[in-house]
Amino acid sequence: MGTKIVDMGGWTKDAAESLGGSEAGLKLILGQLAGYPLLLFYRKFLSDKDPKLQHVYFTLSGLFLGHWVIGPGVVHSIYAIIFTYLLLTIAGGTLLSVVVSFSFHLSYLLVGYWYNNTGDEYDISWTMPQCVLCLRLIGLTIDVYDGAQLKLNPDSLSKDQVKNCLTTNPDILEMLSHSFFIGGYFVGPQFSLRKFQEFASPAYHVALPSSPSRFGFKRLMIGVAYLAGHLIGNMFINEDWPNSENYTNSSLPVKLFCLLLWVKIILAKYISIWLMAEGVCVVSGLSYNGSYEDGSPCWTGCANVKLRRLESATRFGHYIEAFNINTNGWVATYVYKRLKFMNNRNISQITTLVFLALWHGWHPGYYLTFFNEFISMGFEAEWAKMWAKSKKVELWKLHPAYQTVTSIIGWVYVHFFLPHCFIPFPLKTASRIFAAYRSVYFVHFLFYLGWPVWGRPVKSYLLPPKAKSVEATKSESTPKSVETAKSEDLTKSK
Template identity: 40%
Template sequence: MDSTSIQNGILFSIAQAIGAPEQALRLLISILIGYPIALFNCFYLRHKSAIVKHVFFTITGFSIGFFNFGWDIGHSFGCVLVQYLLIKILSGTKMCVALSFTFHMTYLLLGYYQTGTDTYDIKWSMPHCVLTLRLIGLCLDYYDGRKKPDQLNAHQKKMALVQTPTFLEMCGHVYFPGGFLVGPQFSMKRYIDFANNVYDKESGDIMQCIRPGLIRAALGFFYLALYQVASNFISDSVITSESFYEHTFIIRVILVGLWAKISLYKYISCWLLTEGVCTMSGLTYNGKDDKGKHLWNGCANVKLRVFENATRFGHLIQSFNINTNAWVAEYIYKRLRFLGNRSLSQAIALFFLAAWHGLHFGYYVCFFMELIVMLFEKDMELLVAKNPAIHRVFNNPTLAPVRWVVGKLYVFCFMGYCLAPFTFFSDFWSIYGSLYYMGFVFFLGWRFVAPLILPRLVPRSPRSEVTSEPIVDGSEHPKKKQ
């Protein structure tokens, strides 16, 4: 029996003992391996040349990928090589951007088609979706670096790549152990500054990153333990079991709401643990706050206080998978400004997010639900802001506890409805039926009655240019003046 068989046997036995899939155990081990790598970087590589760091991160990250996916890790290496050749041959041109976007998204979708099953599987296509955004973003940043500064917005000026990245730099960026498997997303500019000790100089001592990194790691373990314990009582199998449909409607709503909350803890734990690796490496330095305290939240992917206290779905979007939302806002949504239609830009951005996640129909239903839910919440914000009577009631301090309870119930009741297609792909229709399609009835129903109700409740005001926050997290994307 060879060493690989022995290793697989041991991992399988451990996975069986803890009640987790073997691939999930491999993923967790791979994330935790990032911590000694991060400490090695802080203690031994922090003053080494950038080239040494690129080589180290490339070798360690590639090895972690091989541990999880074997020779399928070659898919990522091939795509990095193609991106490098596109930049070298076509430089920072629109043609380079178009070919880069087309190639990487097509490759990802073909990967989903090849590896896809009726369940969520941890295969090479999982980290490849992270790589896809990273390489497309790199190409756009290099494209921005060829423009004049007055043609760029604040984010583009900050991320623009003036110099052509080397192949080694691209490999270090892609295979960085703290972000290769499940994110977080971070730009090539951030990685280059980190490798060149810019953050070490700005912070005075990059060793300060260890404590905040450990805090995020501890939170990650807490949420992982919470998920493991709670999922023993309410798991995917509970929601899809025959006994689920024997409960009353109210109990079904409660069970789906609890299931959704617990399911999200799985993602939160992974993001916190990977963020801890990035932080302990020194990659996440983010300047100082108003009190002069150094910040290490440059790669934060979840805002726990906002998430746990969410009273509307806008809070969930602002606090959950932050870096991916920010990426879509900057690299998709805002760059569609030429369309002159905010709603169309939002729809395209959410369709891109659905396609980026996979080919399963459930992803598209999930992001369609996000679209109509956020449109509903924007209408409610308009009512509160523009109707004097509603404004007075809503902002009455004595009603604050009532608003909080109603908001929590609203999020709790509909969160599971919105998440079910994302998890169950095509089997979510039976769950929707058990809930009497209440999400469609409520939010789509509002789209039909809103044109009748809003004009009566919102006073008419002089026509002016319309601005609004996008559904994906980011800054304003105004319509063109008519």
């Protein structure tokens, strides 16, 4: 289980050292970029061929690149796929298959994390594509289960479930192809096997309204720009900066300002590789998602980041909508919405966030990151309710500058607290996280966890106590009629 990338030397090592990065990271980028010529070749020469030939091509190309990037550890992907195929053959479509698949794949991934744990640093190993495959194979098992439910009770499924369900078990070649498709093997995105089956057919490509290559290479160029921003920024503020003496010795204003730059530099790394992977899916045609209202084709079906929403976010809800959206969509479909029977949104949300933390690994930083997400979203939900009820806010909305001012304040709020919420994710261990937080006086905890205290005067200002009702006021101020007074006197005399 403890297979890791070894230092193989050669030109990739020299190139990585000259760029100031790791050989494993460079191989990941090059492996992802190799998807562009492979998928252009596919569209040109193989997209109109028999689906079985297409599946063979996707399987072999993905296996070859997977082995080049992560080494012999690619065999773990094969083990997981074969296990799932046998499980579906024996018990596909049953609740038992879902429970076993969920337990096996998550446990296998967690054991892999344990054996590959090298301390504070993140190593690119077989667990990286395995975490993507974990969700893909669990989702596949659930889709087969939904297909069985569709036959028994069609009205029991939601639109998403009907869209993704499989009424027959896939064969092993389809599963290998779906798993090793180079557009989604290393870092995602997630896409259902049903969608992939449609994609690997000549009719699908004949129906495409135009060539997707232009849009695909546009996403690639944006990804390269983000990667360049990450590499240049990393020269000045590296990922481990909040754990350095320079950070500790800096003044509080410098820390707070540089943290804004630090988090952007780190996130650029994730955004760049997602954009590169998305571009591969676009070039292949897999990302076709219908047409816009004006009739132009939509190629965003495999998007994992919404750049405009991300960079202009005015609340953390926007960031969650725009960042790693395929994983968030998978979790919403296969975990959160399946917990409706609990009739408690908070329990469903907490369970979903715990699953996401487990899926990332054992480090305390992952769990604290998702705890930060929970408290920030809880605060924003309460704030939104209060803001919507305020009569003062209704008057403010009439001012022409309202939208501009609130957008600026919201943008500053998100980008001020974003690094504080994200610090645990790259630092990982409790001692490093505590030291970084202590140095900035746990400012985001004071803000979010202190909301019940500092929020009281804010609520009193925006939602002043309600005045007495008009009816009650009238009844107190209106004198009694003569008949009423006589009636009361008569009652008293009796």
